[in-house]
Amino acid sequence: xxxxxxxxxxxxxxxxxxxxxxxxxxxxxxxxxxxxxxxxxxxxxxxxxxxxxxxxxxxxxxxxxxxxxxxxxxxxxxxxxxxxxxxxxxxxxxxxxxxxxxxxxxxxxxxxxxxxxxxxxxxxxxxxxxxxxxx
Amino acid sequence: xxxxxxxxxxxxxxxxxxxxxxxxxxxxxxxxxxxxxxxxxxxxxxxxxxxxxxxxxxxxxxxxxxxxxxxxxxxxxxxxxxxxxxxxxxxxxxxxxxxxxxxxxxxxxxxxxxxxxxxxxxxxxxxxxxxxxxx
Amino acid sequence: xxxxxxxxxxxxxxxxxxxxxxxxxxxxxxxxxxxxxxxxxxxxxxxxxxxxxxxxxxxxxxxxxxxxxxxxxxxxxxxxxxxxxxxxxxxxxxxxxxxxxxxxxxxxxxxxxxxxxxxxxxxxxxxxxxxxxxx
Amino acid sequence: xxxxxxxxxxxxxxxxxxxxxxxxxxxxxxxxxxxxxxxxxxxxxxxxxxxxxxxxxxxxxxxxxxxxxxxxxxxxxxxxxxxxxxxxxxxxxxxxxxxxxxxxxxxxxxxxxxxxxxxxxxxxxxxxxxxxxxx
Numbered sequence: 001x002x003x004x005x006x007x008x009x010x011x012x013x014x015x016x017x018x019x020x021x022x023x024x025x026x027x028x029x030x031x032x033x034x035x036x037x038x039x040x041x042x043x044x045x046x047x048x049x050x051x052x053x054x055x056x057x058x059x060x061x062x063x064x065x066x067x068x069x070x071x072x073x074x075x076x077x078x079x080x081x082x083x084x085x086x087x088x089x090x091x092x093x094x095x096x097x098x099x100x101x102x103x104x105x106x107x108x109x110x111x112x113x114x115x116x117x118x119x120x121x122x123x124x125x126x127x128x129x130x131x132x133x134x135x
Numbered sequence: 136x137x138x139x140x141x142x143x144x145x146x147x148x149x150x151x152x153x154x155x156x157x158x159x160x161x162x163x164x165x166x167x168x169x170x171x172x173x174x175x176x177x178x179x180x181x182x183x184x185x186x187x188x189x190x191x192x193x194x195x196x197x198x199x200x201x202x203x204x205x206x207x208x209x210x211x212x213x214x215x216x217x218x219x220x221x222x223x224x225x226x227x228x229x230x231x232x233x234x235x236x237x238x239x240x241x242x243x244x245x246x247x248x249x250x251x252x253x254x255x256x257x258x259x260x261x262x263x264x265x266x267x268x269x270x
Numbered sequence: 271x272x273x274x275x276x277x278x279x280x281x282x283x284x285x286x287x288x289x290x291x292x293x294x295x296x297x298x299x300x301x302x303x304x305x306x307x308x309x310x311x312x313x314x315x316x317x318x319x320x321x322x323x324x325x326x327x328x329x330x331x332x333x334x335x336x337x338x339x340x341x342x343x344x345x346x347x348x349x350x351x352x353x354x355x356x357x358x359x360x361x362x363x364x365x366x367x368x369x370x371x372x373x374x375x376x377x378x379x380x381x382x383x384x385x386x387x388x389x390x391x392x393x394x395x396x397x398x399x400x401x402x403x404x405x
Numbered sequence: 406x407x408x409x410x411x412x413x414x415x416x417x418x419x420x421x422x423x424x425x426x427x428x429x430x431x432x433x434x435x436x437x438x439x440x441x442x443x444x445x446x447x448x449x450x451x452x453x454x455x456x457x458x459x460x461x462x463x464x465x466x467x468x469x470x471x472x473x474x475x476x477x478x479x480x481x482x483x484x485x486x487x488x489x490x491x492x493x494x495x496x497x498x499x500x501x502x503x504x505x506x507x508x509x510x511x512x513x514x515x516x517x518x519x520x521x522x523x524x525x526x527x528x529x530x531x532x533x534x535x536x537x538x539x540x
Contacts, residue, residue, distance in 0.1 A: 011307070013300060013303060013304060013307075014303050014307070014317075015300045015303060030283060030285045033283060033284050033285060034283060037281070037283075037284070037343065046343060047284075047343065048341075048342055048343040051342075071318075072317075072318055072321075073307065073316060073317065073318040
C-alpha cells in the first residue's frame, strides 16, 4: 500500500515576506494548507466537499523545520503525502522546495482530528478513509 | 451632536512587516479593524455582542492613504470616529500615527452594511444607532 | 494608446477566510498584489527585477469596493490594468470575479510612488514608463 | 538557575479567525512571536535592539499543539519562557490560554539560530546569553 503524493506550485507573495527579506515563518503553515487542499482535490474529494458533507479536519498538532530562504516571487513546489494517523485522525507530511534548484525551504507535518460539523470527534466514513489508501 | 472618538495602541508585529522594511499595505485594514473593535467596545456594545445579537457589519468599501513608514515594534496609535452613513450603513474613520512623534502612518475609512445573521440588509435597531449619537 | 490588461487565477485559501464565512477584507489588497505581480511579469519586467534594478513601488493610496462573497476554495480571476498616474506615480486598477459565473467579488485600485532603493521619489527610467504604453 | 517567564495579553482579531469560527492555525505562530517580543523587552534588550546590534534570530524549527478554540475578541494570555538551546541557538517555549478561564488554547516552542546581519551563524555575545540566565 503506497502513500499518494501530490504537489503544487506557488509563488511567494510580497505579503508573505518580512523585513528579514525571506518569508515570515507562519506562512509555511499556510503553504502546507495549500498543499493539503490540492492533495485532497487530487485524491478525489476536495476539502470544501468534506466540509459540506459534515467532516472537518481541525489541526491538533503542527511541526515545521525551516531549511532555507525563499524570497518574494520565488517559485516553490509544495509536495504532500498523507495517511490515517489513528482511527479518528489524519497526518499530512509536507515538503517545500525551490522549483528551479530543488533546494529545500521547509518541511513538516500536521495532524488533524476528524470531527463533525458540530466539532465532535468522529470515526470517519469509508469514503474518507479510502482517500488515504492507495495501491 | 458630536462624533465619539476613541483610540487604541498597538505595536507593529514582525509578521506585519515586509521586505521593504515597513508594514505590508494590507495590515492597515487589519489595524483599522482593531480600532473599530475597541471603538465599539468603548461605545457600549462590543462587535462580538453585535454578532451574537444577529447584527453583522461586512465591509462594502475601504480607503487607505499611506503616509509614512512604520517598522517592527513601533508603537502606533489608532484613532477611530464613526457615524451612520445611511439608514443601513455605517462609516468608520481611522487614523494611525506613531505614538511618540505623532507622525502619520496611514489614515482612511471603511463603510459597512448593516446586515442580519443571514446576510440580509437590515434597518438597524435603536440600540445600535444610538451608539453613533453623542452629545 | 491602449491599457494592457492581464489576469490571473487564484483560489481562496482557508487562511483568507474569516468567521463570517467569506474572505477577510484585507485579503483583497493581497490579491491585488498578486495581480500586479503577474501584470508586471506579463508586461516584460517582473517586480522582483524592478526592485533589483533599484526601483520600488510603495503604495500611497488604496481603494476597495466589496461586491460579493467568496468562499474557501472558490476560483477567482483577478484582472489588472495599469497606467502612469503622474510623472512619478503609477496606478493599478483591479477587478476580482468568480471564474465560473463572472459574478463580482471586489474591485478597486492602488496608487504607487516610484522610489529608489533608498526610498527617494524618482522620475522613472524609460524602460519602466514604456511598460505602461501599449499600442 | 531559573528560567525567566513573562506573559502578555492579546485579543483575537477578526482577521485571525477562519470559517471554522476559531483562529486560523498559523496565527498561533504569530502570537508566539508577540510573546517572544515582549519576553525579550522584559528581559532587558528588545528584539528590535538585537537586530540593530546585528543579531538576528531566524526560526529553524517550530512546534504547535492546538488545545482549544479561541474566538474573535477572546482575551488570551501568551506566556513565554526561553533558554539557550545550544551555543548558537535559543529555544522559546510558549503557552496560550484564555485569560478568564485559563483553559488552554495552544502551546509549543520555536528554536532560533543566532545569526549575524549577513545571515551567518554566530556565537552570541555575552550581553545576549546573559538574557537567558536568571537567578
